[in-house]
Amino acid sequence: MRNLSTSLLRRGIVAAAVGIALVLGFATASFAAGGVTAGASCQPDPTTACIQGTLRDDNGNAVAGVKVTATDPSGASASVTTDATGVFKFAGTAAGDYRIAIDPATLPSGVTIASPTTTAKNVQLGALKPVIIALAGHGTGSQSNDIGPSTTGQLVWQAFTQGLLLGLLLALASIGLSLVYGTTGISNFAHGEQVTLGGFMAYIFSLQLGWNFVLASLMAVVVGAASGYVQDLAIWAPLRRKGIGISQLMLVSIGLSFALQYLYQFFFGALPLPVTADIQQIGGPLYLTPSGYWSMGVSIVVLVLVGLALTRTRIGRATRAVADNPALAAASGIDNNRIIRLVWTVSMGLAALSGALYALVNNGINWSTGLSILLLMFAAVTLGGIGTAFGALVGSLIIGIVVQMTGIILPGDLKYATALLVLIVILIFRPQGILGRSQRVG
Amino acid sequence: MDFGQFLVQLLTDAGGSLVSAVTAAFVLAAIGLNLHFGYTGLINIGQAGFMLLGAYGFAITVEYSGDFWLGLLVAIVVAIIAALILGLPTLRLRGDYFSIVTIAFAEIIRMIGDSPALQSLTGGPVGIQGFKFQGPFVALSPLPHEGTLSLGPLTAPYTGGDSWWLRIVTWGAVVIIALIALLLVKSPWGRVLRGIREDEDAVRSLGKNVNLVKMQSLIIGAVFGALGGVFYVLSGSVQADGLGRSQTFLIYTCLLLGGAATVFGPILGSLLYFVFTTILTDVVTTYVPHTVMNVTQIPQFVWILVGVGLMLLVIFRPQGILGNKRELNFIG
Amino acid sequence: MTDYPYDRTALRAELATVDELPGSAKPEPILIVDRITRRFGGITAVDVEHLEVQRGAITALIGPNGAGKTTFFNIITGFDSPSAKEARWRFQGETIASASSFKVARAGMVRTFQLTKALSAMTVLDNMLLGSQAQAGERLLRSVFWPSWTGREKQLVEKADELLERFTLHDKREDYAGSLSGGQRKLLEMARALMSDPAMIMLDEPMAGVNPALTQSLLGHIQDLRDRGTTVLFVEHDMHMVQHISDWVVVMAEGKIVAEGRPGSVMKNQAVIDAYLGSHHDQDLGDDAVLEEDFDELAKVEETEREVEEEKLEEYVEAVREAEGEEN
Numbered sequence A: 001m002r003n004l005s006t007s008l009l010r011r012g013i014v015a016a017a018v019g020i021a022l023v024l025g026f027a028t029a030s031f032a033a034g035g036v037t038a039g040a041s042c043q044p045d046p047t048t049a050c051i052q053g054t055l056r057d058d059n060g061n062a063v064a065g066v067k068v069t070a071t072d073p074s075g076a077s078a079s080v081t082t083d084a085t086g087v088f089k090f091a092g093t094a095a096g097d098y099r100i101a102i103d104p105a106t107l108p109s110g111v112t113i114a115s116p117t118t119t120a121k122n123v124q125l126g127a128l129k130p131v132i133i134a135l136a137g138h139g140t141g142s143q144s145n146d147i148g149p150s151t152t153g154q155l156v157w158q159a160f161t162q163g164l165l166l167g168l169l170l171a172l173a174s175i176g177l178s179l180v181y182g183t184t185g186i187s188n189f190a191h192g193e194q195v196t197l198g199g200f201m202a203y204i205f206s207l208q209l210g211w212n213f214v215l216a217s218l219m220a221v222v223v224g225a226a227s228g229y230v231q232d233l234a235i236w237a238p239l240r241r242k243g244i245g246i247s248q249l250m251l252v253s254i255g256l257s258f259a260l261q262y263l264y265q266f267f268f269g270a271l272p273l274p275v276t277a278d279i280q281q282i283g284g285p286l287y288l289t290p291s292g293y294w295s296m297g298v299s300i301v302v303l304v305l306v307g308l309a310l311t312r313t314r315i316g317r318a319t320r321a322v323a324d325n326p327a328l329a330a331a332s333g334i335d336n337n338r339i340i341r342l343v344w345t346v347s348m349g350l351a352a353l354s355g356a357l358y359a360l361v362n363n364g365i366n367w368s369t370g371l372s373i374l375l376l377m378f379a380a381v382t383l384g385g386i387g388t389a390f391g392a393l394v395g396s397l398i399i400g401i402v403v404q405m406t407g408i409i410l411p412g413d414l415k416y417a418t419a420l421l422v423l424i425v426i427l428i429f430r431p432q433g434i435l436g437r438s439q440r441v442g
Numbered sequence B: 001m002d003f004g005q006f007l008v009q010l011l012t013d014a015g016g017s018l019v020s021a022v023t024a025a026f027v028l029a030a031i032g033l034n035l036h037f038g039y040t041g042l043i044n045i046g047q048a049g050f051m052l053l054g055a056y057g058f059a060i061t062v063e064y065s066g067d068f069w070l071g072l073l074v075a076i077v078v079a080i081i082a083a084l085i086l087g088l089p090t091l092r093l094r095g096d097y098f099s100i101v102t103i104a105f106a107e108i109i110r111m112i113g114d115s116p117a118l119q120s121l122t123g124g125p126v127g128i129q130g131f132k133f134q135g136p137f138v139a140l141s142p143l144p145h146e147g148t149l150s151l152g153p154l155t156a157p158y159t160g161g162d163s164w165w166l167r168i169v170t171w172g173a174v175v176i177i178a179l180i181a182l183l184l185v186k187s188p189w190g191r192v193l194r195g196i197r198e199d200e201d202a203v204r205s206l207g208k209n210v211n212l213v214k215m216q217s218l219i220i221g222a223v224f225g226a227l228g229g230v231f232y233v234l235s236g237s238v239q240a241d242g243l244g245r246s247q248t249f250l251i252y253t254c255l256l257l258g259g260a261a262t263v264f265g266p267i268l269g270s271l272l273y274f275v276f277t278t279i280l281t282d283v284v285t286t287y288v289p290h291t292v293m294n295v296t297q298i299p300q301f302v303w304i305l306v307g308v309g310l311m312l313l314v315i316f317r318p319q320g321i322l323g324n325k326r327e328l329n330f331i332g
Numbered sequence C: 001m002t003d004y005p006y007d008r009t010a011l012r013a014e015l016a017t018v019d020e021l022p023g024s025a026k027p028e029p030i031l032i033v034d035r036i037t038r039r040f041g042g043i044t045a046v047d048v049e050h051l052e053v054q055r056g057a058i059t060a061l062i063g064p065n066g067a068g069k070t071t072f073f074n075i076i077t078g079f080d081s082p083s084a085k086e087a088r089w090r091f092q093g094e095t096i097a098s099a100s101s102f103k104v105a106r107a108g109m110v111r112t113f114q115l116t117k118a119l120s121a122m123t124v125l126d127n128m129l130l131g132s133q134a135q136a137g138e139r140l141l142r143s144v145f146w147p148s149w150t151g152r153e154k155q156l157v158e159k160a161d162e163l164l165e166r167f168t169l170h171d172k173r174e175d176y177a178g179s180l181s182g183g184q185r186k187l188l189e190m191a192r193a194l195m196s197d198p199a200m201i202m203l204d205e206p207m208a209g210v211n212p213a214l215t216q217s218l219l220g221h222i223q224d225l226r227d228r229g230t231t232v233l234f235v236e237h238d239m240h241m242v243q244h245i246s247d248w249v250v251v252m253a254e255g256k257i258v259a260e261g262r263p264g265s266v267m268k269n270q271a272v273i274d275a276y277l278g279s280h281h282d283q284d285l286g287d288d289a290v291l292e293e294d295f296d297e298l299a300k301v302e303e304t305e306r307e308v309e310e311e312k313l314e315e316y317v318e319a320v321r322e323a324e325g326e327e328n
C-alpha cells in the first residue's frame, strides 16, 4: 500500500493516492496519504516537524488518556491519546498550520474544555512546535480545590448529577426515537444525525451568526422539526404507501445516516466545533457548569410538557393509539398519516434540542456526536421497552447515570461500553424491557 | 494530465481494486453477513465487529507467538466465542433486539480497541502496526521474497506488504469460503435457514431446533467475518477505527448491490462496489477543481453517494443485481 | 402412515360410554392435560382443570371468540407457558410440559396456526420438505456432504408430491407460497404438518376464510387423516362443520372447559348455550340463533342438504379449476 502511494506521490498525483487509499479502506487512508502520524518518539529533522503539547487540569495535574487528533495542511489526520504525563506528540511531514482537536468525550469527569480545537500556526520542518491547550476543572485523583468536588462521596455525587444531565438529554432524543418506532415500526438509525444536526445549527446560529444561545437553540429546534417534516413528506410517507417492510426501512435509515454523517464532514470537517465562546466553571450543589444547570432545567420542562401532551391532549392520546394499534386507530377515525407526520416533526425537533444542549454542555459538536450517543439512545429505548415514551425516559436516565458513574472507574470511551453491557444483561433477564409487554404468538 | 493518461490511470486503479486483498476481505465478510441477513433473516449490524475481533485475535497472537496458523485459529475461536456470547441471550428474542445488541457489541470491541486502557496489547488509537504480525505470513510464501511482478499495468511485490502472495491467498480463501457457503445454503440445513427467515415459529412448529440453527448460522457468518478481518489487516495495520460502523454498512451495501440470499451476490456486489468507488474517486479527483472539493472532501463525497446509493438500492431494487425479487421482499 | 387399527364404529361406540361432563376420562387418551392456567395481566385467558383427548378421534374445540382456545393450543405446543407451576400435560404417556415447541413437534404433536404461517418466499415444495423431521441433511456437519442426504431428499420429494396431489396443490408445486390464496395456504399448512406423520395434529381454525368448495375438500382431508390413524384436535367456529366431522366436542368459554360431549348432544347443554349467548347478547345473533333450535333436527336437514350440495360442489370445483387453469 505505501509503495504504491509513494510512487504516485513522486509523480505528483497526490489526489490519486487518496483514491487508491480509499479503495484500500477509508480509515487507513488517512495514514497512507497523510503527512502526519502519531509520533511518540518524534525527532525534528529536515523533513519532519514535531508538534507537542501537555494537557493539565486547573490544579496543574497531567490529564492522561485523552484522544487528540491532528490534521495537517493537506487534510490528513492522525490521533493519539495523551500518556501518563499528559503529553501528546505528532510527527508531520508538511509545514504550515495544523489543527489540533481534543475529543471532549475522553476527558475525565470534572474536566472541561472551552474550545476543543486549537490551531498550531506556522509549523516548521525541522522544529518542535509546542501547543498550549487550556482545560478547566479537575477530576479524579486531583488535589483539592474549593470549587470542584474533593471527597470520594462528592465525586460520586458529581458523576451522578452529570449522569442525570446526560440522561435527560438522552431522554429528549430517545422519546422521539421511541415514538417514531412505536408509530411507524422504524428503528431509525439516522436519529443520531438529527441530534448532530441540532448541534450544528446551534453552532451556526450562535457562533457563526453571533446570536444569543437561547435563540440559536430555538432556531436549531425549528430547523430540526422542519427536517423531520420534510423527511416524512419526502421519504417515509411514500415508503409507507409503498408498503415497504420494516427491515427494509431500517436499512434505508442506515443509508440515510451514512449519507448525513459524511455530508456533515463534507461541510463542517471532522473536528469538533464549539457552540459558545466562554469558559465555564463547575460549581454549585450539583457540580455542573451554569450551562449544565440550564440544560437540565430546560430538559425537565420540555420532558414534562411532552409527557402532558401525550397523556392529556387529544393529539397525544391519538398518537399513543396509533402506536398501540394502527388499524384500530385508523378505524376509530384517526388520520394515522397526519399523526405520523406530526410525530416525525416533533421527534426531530426534540432531537435537535437535545443536540444543541449536548453540544452546549460538552462545548463541542462534530459529525459523530449523534452517532456516539445513538447507541445509548437505543439502549435506553430498549431498556425501557421499545415503543413506550415513558419507558424511553426511564431507560435514558438509567443509561445516563450508568455511563457517568462508570466514568469514575473506566477511562474515556469505555464508559459507553458499560451502558451497552448493561443493555445486553437486561435483555437476558427482561427481554421486553422494563416497561414493555410480551408479544403473542399464533 | 491528458485524457489518455487519465484513462490508463483509471483502468489501472479499477483493476487494482478488483484483485485487491481488501476487496477479498470484504467479500468474505459479506458472504458471512449474507448467511445472517440474506438466508437466516438475522439483521446483524455488527459484522465489522467480528472482523475487528478476528484481526485483533490474529495480530496479537502472531505478535507474541510468531505462528501464523495459531493466529488464524485464535481469530476463529474468538469469533465463535463472541457469537455464542451474543447469540445465547438474544437469538430467542425479537429481531430488533438482536440488531441493537450486535451493533452494541461491535462498538464495545471498537471502544476497547481504541482505548488507551489496553494500549500494551491493542496499541490503543495507534493500533498494531503491520510489521509486528505480518512476518510469519510473509515467511510462508513460496514466491520469491525479493522483487516485484508486473501483470499488465499492475505492479506489486511478490511477497511482503500488498503483494501477489497476499492476493493469491485471500482470493483462494474467497473461493473456498464461497464453495462452503454454496454447499451450506443449497442443503436441507440451508432450507431450514430460509424457513427461519420467513417465520421462525412456523419452523419451530415443524420440529426444528430454531435456536440451534440460528446460532450455527451466526457462528459460521461470524467466523467468515473474522477471516475477512484477518485478511483485511494483512496488508496494513490493525486499527479500531478502521473497522467501525461504516465498514458494516459498506458490507451491507456490497451485499445488497450484488443481491442478498444469492451465493454470488456478495462477491459481485463487493467487486462492483470497489470498482465503482475507485472510478468515482479518480473522476472527481481529476475533474473537480480543488477549490470546490479538497482532498479530504473527495472521499467524503464518495461516501455520501454510497449512503444515498444504499437508500435507493433498498427502496427500488432490494433484490440487488442477482437476487430474486419475490424471495427477498423483506417481509416483517 | 402409521397402521393404526381404525374402526370408526368401534371408536364411536367407545366414546358413547364416556360421560358428557367437562374433564371426563376417555378410554384411550393420547393427550392428558391438568391444571393449565394462563393469565394476561388481569384476565385469565385459560383455566383448564382437566382434559383428555381420545386417540384416533376427531375432537373439536369450540367456544366464543376470546375463549382461550388459541392460547390453550399455544401452551400445550410449547409456544407459550402456563402462568402457574402446577400445570402438567402428557402426550402418549410422555410428560411434555415445559418442553420447547420444537420438541413437542418432534414428540409427534404438530400444529397449524390460526393466522396461517406459510413460508411465503419459499416454494410450495420447499415448504413441504421443511415439514419432514427425519433429515440428516438438516444437521450442519452432514449438510455440506451432499451425497449423505440426496437419497433421503428424493424420498421426501416423492412423499411431498403425493401429499400435494392429495391436497390439490400439485400444480402449485414450484410456486412461491406467498402467491397462494388464503385457502390454499391453509391446505399447504396442513399438508406440511403431515410430512412428519404426526401422531396428533392440532388445527387452529383450518376452515377460517376458506371458500365452500375448499372447505368441503378440507373436511374430507381431515376425516381422511383420522381414517389413517392420526388424532385430530381442531378449533372451529362453524357449528355445521363441527357437527359434520367431529367424534367428540369440547367447549371452552372464558378459559374454562364448560362442556364436553358427542356432537349431536353437546349443543343442547345449557352451559354451552349460556356461553355463546352470554358473550353475544349485544350482537346480532345471526347464525348463532340456530343454537336455540334443535340441533339434532338441524343435523338431519344438513345431512340431506349436504348430499345434494356435494354434487353441486363438485361441479363448482370443476368450474373453478378450469377458470384457474385458464388464468395461468
Ligand SMILES: Nc1ncnc2c1ncn2[C@@H]1O[C@H](COP(=O)(O)OP(=O)(O)OP(=O)(O)O)[C@@H](O)[C@H]1O
Residues within 6 Å of the ligand: A438, A439, A440, A441, C040, C043, C045, C063, C064, C065, C066, C067, C068, C069, C070, C071, C072, C114
Ligand atoms: N399475548 C397476549 N397478551 C394479552 N392478552 C392476550 C394475549 N394472547 C391472548 N390474549 C387474550 O386472551 C384471551 C384468549 O385469547 P385466544 O386467542 O386464546 O382466544 P380464542 O379462543 O383463540 O379466540 P378466537 O376464537 O377469536 O380465535 C383473549 O381475551 C385475548 O385478548
Ligand SMILES: [Mg+2]
Residues within 6 Å of the ligand: C069, C070, C071, C114
Ligand atoms: Mg383463536
